[in-house]
Amino acid sequence: MTDWAQVREAGYAVPEGRSTGELVAELMGMLRSPDPVVRDRQAYAVLATWIGRGVLTAEELQALGDEMIPRFGDPEIQARTFAPLILDCIVSAGVYEPHWVPPFERWYVAEEDLRGYDEKLGWLHAIAHGADLLGTLGQHAAVEPIQMLRLGIGRLLTPTSYVLRDMEDDRLGYALAATLTRDDLTESDAVEWLDPVIRALSNPPAEGITPEVTNTIRTLRVVYVLADHSLRVGDEKKLTPIPHREQVKTRLADVFRIVTPYYL
Structure with missing residues (x-):
């Protein structure tokens, strides 16, 4: 050994x-x-x-x-x-x-096991580790960026009892923002991946704000910040802007307004 x-x-x-x-x-x-x-x-x-x-x-x-x-x-x-x-x-x-x-x-x-850290097993980080791969695939020329954007939203909207707590929302938010930097992403694709979120939030469950809604909003807030300020992608030292940043920010604001109309 x-x-x-x-x-x-x-x-x-x-x-x-x-x-x-x-x-x-x-x-x-x-x-x-x-x-x-x-x-x-x-x-x-x-x-x-x-x-x-x-x-x-x-x-x-x-x-x-x-x-x-x-x-x-x-x-x-x-x-x-x-x-x-x-x-x-x-x-x-x-x-x-x-x-x-x-x-x-x-x-x-x-x-289903979304724990970030376990006292015996250590770091598990299903959401964060998956987000890292999602972001890398989202920037790969052989992968359609919209495919990874939809995957991220599908993960966020999947019903769960777990509220993300160990920076998983930041990791996934970064991965989605990095995917949005693809210059071959059309304007419509850059915003339409958010349509399932708008539909889901417009028809809220009877129990109110569920963990998956909380996870989704917190993650998309990260995307908004990065769209607004740009981000470092890969080993780049300079900031990379999101090509359709204004359209993305407007659609994200539409999402936030459904849940938190008091600050938009």
């Missing part, structure tokens, strides 16, 4: 005399561990670093991505929520496969 703590201390250098295939297989097993130190600080930290540094070949990255897909159906929550993080690293490194997207979309909308 590899001493992964020592690997971290050595600056994530690949252990001598070991193949990356053998090491990645070991890390894959650790990535679904309920121990947050093993899973997050060791397995994820090493894999993310190696992927970012180009240690793994394109073929190895593709195989690793393929191995992530079944984890969206894993019975263990930590296995499910760390799959999109690894896929995010892989796609960001330049390797993308279209068949990775539908399983991710199905999981993201359907996931």
